[in-house]
Amino acid sequence: MDLTYTEEEREFRARLREWLGKTLPELPARPSPDDWPGRRAHDLGWQRRLYEAGYAGLHWPVDAGGRGATPTQHLIFLEETERAGAPYVGANFVGLLHAGPTIAAEGTAEQRARWLPPVLRGDEVWCQGFSEPDAGSDLAALRTKAVRDGDEYVITGSKIWTSHAEVADWCELLVRTDPGAPKHRGISWLAMPMDAPGVTVRPLRTLAGSTEFAEMFLDGVRVPVGNRVGAENDGWRVTMVTLSFERGTAFVGEVVACRRTLAALARTARANGRWDDPVLRRRLGRLHGEFGALWRLTQWNVSESTRSGGVPGTGGSVFKLRYSHARQELYDAAAEVLGAAGGALSLDEEWTLDRLSSLSYTIAAGTSQIQQNIVAERILGLPKGR
Numbered sequence: 001m002d003l004t005y006t007e008e009e010r011e012f013r014a015r016l017r018e019w020l021g022k023t024l025p026e027l028p029a030r031p032s033p034d035d036w037p038g039r040r041a042h043d044l045g046w047q048r049r050l051y052e053a054g055y056a057g058l059h060w061p062v063d064a065g066g067r068g069a070t071p072t073q074h075l076i077f078l079e080e081t082e083r084a085g086a087p088y089v090g091a092n093f094v095g096l097l098h099a100g101p102t103i104a105a106e107g108t109a110e111q112r113a114r115w116l117p118p119v120l121r122g123d124e125v126w127c128q129g130f131s132e133p134d135a136g137s138d139l140a141a142l143r144t145k146a147v148r149d150g151d152e153y154v155i156t157g158s159k160i161w162t163s164h165a166e167v168a169d170w171c172e173l174l175v176r177t178d179p180g181a182p183k184h185r186g187i188s189w190l191a192m193p194m195d196a197p198g199v200t201v202r203p204l205r206t207l208a209g210s211t212e213f214a215e216m217f218l219d220g221v222r223v224p225v226g227n228r229v230g231a232e233n234d235g236w237r238v239t240m241v242t243l244s245f246e247r248g249t250a251f252v253g254e255v256v257a258c259r260r261t262l263a264a265l266a267r268t269a270r271a272n273g274r275w276d277d278p279v280l281r282r283r284l285g286r287l288h289g290e291f292g293a294l295w296r297l298t299q300w301n302v303s304e305s306t307r308s309g310g311v312p313g314t315g316g317s318v319f320k321l322r323y324s325h326a327r328q329e330l331y332d333a334a335a336e337v338l339g340a341a342g343g344a345l346s347l348d349e350e351w352t353l354d355r356l357s358s359l360s361y362t363i364a365a366g367t368s369q370i371q372q373n374i375v376a377e378r379i380l381g382l383p384k385g386r
């Protein structure tokens with residue numbers, strides 16, 4: 001195996017670096033955290049620039065509107081955009097990182113043509129309507145029902161923790177289409193327009209004060225049958241595809257960001273004297289090793305998913321499990337380093353918000369306990385618990 005970069009890859013990196021150097025200073029300032037319409041416009045604006053420069057959907061298949069780039073080019077893209085401090089995908093998280101890839105893998109040619117180009121162009125935002133008040137970890141217990149009426153499904157029920165619902169145009173929605181079937185067999189995966197009559201979104205406020213997610217109430221919402229991705233009642237299999245993207249590859253860009261944060265933290269600790277504490281030094285050193293290992297795991301997952309036709313496998317649970325805990329440890333260490341700079345609450349707003357939001361990482365996209373169950377049962381082959 002050749003572990004060095006080819007001439008073409010080096011050129012790709014140089015061109016991207018040059019483009020980032022020119023483009024990033026032209027970007028408008030980031031809107032305040034609770035200005036959701038402003039954040040939507042900002043995130044879509046960044047996506048549009050990527051699209052126009054040929055960097056949108058870099059690793060997506062060409063017949064899904066992507067560039068068909070190699071895994072190495074994709075990783076170079078992640079490294080360079082993070083190194084340059086480029087904006088995060090933000091409101092485009094679901095569309096770009098798991099609904100879009102699911103449609104690319106499972107949708108018909110017509111569905112791909114309808115939904116993927118607007119995601120890549122930065123025209124449309126997606127959200128995820130999976131969880132319900134009584135169906136989180138046990139997602140297959142979902143009860144939102146879809147009853148067929150001619151060419152449409154009529155949907156009634158409620159969803160919860162729907163991130164970015166307020167600013168979304170589309171929702172990847174799980175519904176029960178056969179209430180009589182065993183719970184994993186009666187589910188379908190639909191694309192629901194968020195402006196359909198009968199959709200009500202009620203924002204929820206997090207402990208950080210943000211309304212990033214919402215409750216969603218669906219009252220007789222009509223969705224064309226043609227918006228179903230995959231066969232009727234085969235939605236659980238499609239859901240596994242979505243979740244493997246969500247856990248396996250959606251967070252990979254963040255690992256690079258965490259490594260940058262850790263380096264900044266070490267510099268701050270040297271400057272403010274906290275570096276003299278050997279326990280803290282050991283902690284930062286261990287995190288350095290941890291994020292290095294996570295980056296290697298990322299590279300492995302990305303190339304593995306390319307080999308298996310673009311869909312990551314259950315290995316994503318290993319990554320998600322370890323990454324979410326490492327992220328929490330990173331922000332705990334940040335509080336220790338920055339707290340010494342001027343009192344216990346000297347963190348600036350961004351650090352505070354990042355630290356608070358890191359708490360949600362071991363819950364979102366499936367809790368750590370659920371990932372441990374998956375690793376135990378499906379990877380290690382241990383017996384199922386009762």
Ligand SMILES: Cc1cc2nc3c(=O)[nH]c(=O)nc-3n(C[C@H](O)[C@H](O)[C@H](O)COP(=O)(O)OP(=O)(O)OC[C@H]3O[C@@H](n4cnc5c(N)ncnc54)[C@H](O)[C@@H]3O)c2cc1C
Pocket residue numbers: 127128129130131132133135136137138160161162163164213360361363364365366367368369370373
């Ligand atoms: C920041 C954030 C964003 C989110 N965004 C979305 C979104 O956009 N769309 C969406 O649909 N959902 C979203 N979610 C919801 C998320 O998927 C659920 O919160 C998660 O799956 C857990 O479900 P729950 O909250 O109902 O907890 P529960 O399932 O009630 O779990 C409660 C506790 O019991 C444990 N537990 C449950 N079952 C088992 C078991 N079998 N073995 C061991 N332990 C178990 C869990 O690990 C947890 O500690 C988001 C969550 C967060 C935190």
